Amino acid sequence: MTSSRTVPNLAFRRLRGQRSPAEFAAAVRRAAREIGEHVACDARYVGRVESGEIRCPNYAYERVFLHMFPGRSLADLGFMARESVRGRAARAAAGAPAPPTPFRNDEESDVLRRAFMTGGTATVAAASLGLGPSPARASSGRGGGADPLAAVVPAPRAGGRYGETEAAAVEEAVRRIRVLDDRHGADGLYARAAAPLRSAYALLDSGRAARQSAADRLHAGAGELALSVGWLAHDSGRPEDARSHYAEALATARVGGDPGLEAHAFSNTSFLARDEGRFREAVRAAQAGQRAARHLASARLLSLLALREAGGWAGLADRAACEEALGRAHTLFGRGASDADPEWMTFFGEPELEFLEAQCWSLLGEPARAARHARRAAALDDPHFARNLALYRAQLAADLALSGAPQEAAEAGGQVLDLLGDVRSTRIEAMLARTARLLRPHRSLPGVAAFLARRRPSPPRRGGA
Known part of the structure; x- marks a missing residue:
């Protein structure tokens, strides 16, 4: 019999x-597998939730439910606030003292270590946040100086405490990963980025912040690091890994009450969903991101999220909704940059806006219009963003091929090949492969023949990195 207090x-x-x-329980288990989670959901569990016996799910189920119903909160799903069920409020009612920091809650600890602690223990954090040598360098035995990704974290202090130094090291790791990704693409970085991510979550799991400011910084930094590693997985052709990292970042944002991190997680989730053809999910995630970001005073962030939404509508062939979202994106972008813009948005300038709009028109079946926007994006002249330049030109090549301009498409494709010596991105290579297929019927043209001769499929990746 359930308690009289259950609703x-x-x-x-x-x-x-x-x-x-x-x-429904079977659907929950399938959703869990999609994000790398494991839950033993059955009809009895569903009945306990619906009867009100389970007033708030544990973090594993929370991740699954939020994945199943993007954009909804636990309250939207009919659950009570976690603090009213356990944690400080529950302890206060029982007369027990509150923990010294938010990270001592066992279930919060569980969500912060889940998925990324599989390769080590909490003692990883005592060693370093370095990403170590690249797999190629390690296997060849070649030297070549220190790995530019190295970012050593001091050992935890007496009593297992961490402070501003450790938080700063996590933030520095995020910056270095982003810089190297901008210049070289994701394929060579993903394996090395997993180590600092495990270390960051290990610090949260095993340590206690000397100050609340350090706890807040480390929490936000770990979430941003999860998103950076998730992006590397996305760009290097590992969508399942990317989805898991993005879900973990979203859970971290919800635990820490960080709307900026939440908006970033929804932005990346929407981007991935669009790339995988899950357009309805792309729309819902982008809209959820806009709700999270509405009080952050960053018009550029809202502009990017509107573009993510537009991409989803384009995939659903809803031209009116896509154009409305594009209009909002341009209006918001026109308000200019501000101090409230997140640090991770350095890539979002006019070329990125044009590129994302090009993708919309391409999905809507207007390749010539898409090519006009892609051409503007491809005019980017900043060596710092070599990966993005290759991406924009790959989009241009595809749109030109679709719009009946094979010679121009081959020329743009050749420019991408010029960049792929320094840039490694499975996603860009897949775009070029599609362009090559479109151009094969025109291989009698000299420019097309030269492009097809230059382009060779990349050798398959080895191992699971």
């Missing part, structure tokens, strides 16, 4: 719809 969760029952409890 049926009617919102959750409505979400189940016409599915039986067993069918």
Whole structure:
């Protein structure tokens, strides 16, 4: 018999719809597998939720439910606030003292270590946040100086404490990864980036902040690091890994009450969903990101999220909704940059705006219009963003090929090949492969023949890095 205090969760029952409890439980298990989570959901668990016996899910189920219903909060799903069920409020009611920092809650600790602690233990954090030598250098035995990704973190202080020094090291790792990705692409970075990510979450899991400011910085830094590593997975053709990292960053944002991190996580989630053809999810995630960002005073962030939404609408062939979102994006972008713009948005200038709009028109079946926008994006002249320049020119090549300009498409494709010596991106190479397929019927043209002769499929990756 349930307690007289339980209140049926009617919102959750409505979400189940016409599915039986067993069918809904199977859907929950499938969603868990999509994000690398494991839950033993069955009809009995669904019944306990709907009866109100389970007033707030544990973090594993929270991640799954938020993945199943993007843009909704736990309250939207009919659950009570976590602090009203456990944590400080529950301890206060019982007369127990509160923990010294928010990170001592066992379930918060669990979500912060999940997925990224599989390669080591909490003692990883005592050693370093260095990304170590590249796999190629390690296997060849060649030297060549210190790895530019190295960022050593001091050992935890007495009593397992961490402070501003450790938080700063995590932030520095994020910056270095982003700089190297901008210049070289993701393929050579992903394996090395996993180590500092495990270390950052290990610090949160094993340590206690000397000050709340350090706890806040390390929490935000770990979430941003998860997003950076997730992006490397995305760009290097590992969507399942990317989805897991993005989900972990979103969970970290929710635990820390960080709307900026939450908006970033939704932006990346929307981008990945669009790339994988899950356009409805792309729209919902982008809209959720806009709700998270609405009080952050960054018009550029809202502009990017509107572009993410537009991409989803374009994939759904909803031209009117796409054009409305594009209009909002341009209006917001026109308000200019501000001090409130997140540090990770340094890539978002006019070339990126033009590139994202080009993708929309391409999805809507207007390659000539897409090519005009892609050409503006490809005019980028900044060696710091070599990867993005290769990406923009790859988009231009594809749009030109689709719009009946094979010679120009081959020329743009050749410019991408010129950049791929220093830039390694599975995503860009996949775009070039599609362009090559489109151009094969025109191989009698000299420029097309030269491009097809230069382009050779990349050798398959070895191992699971």
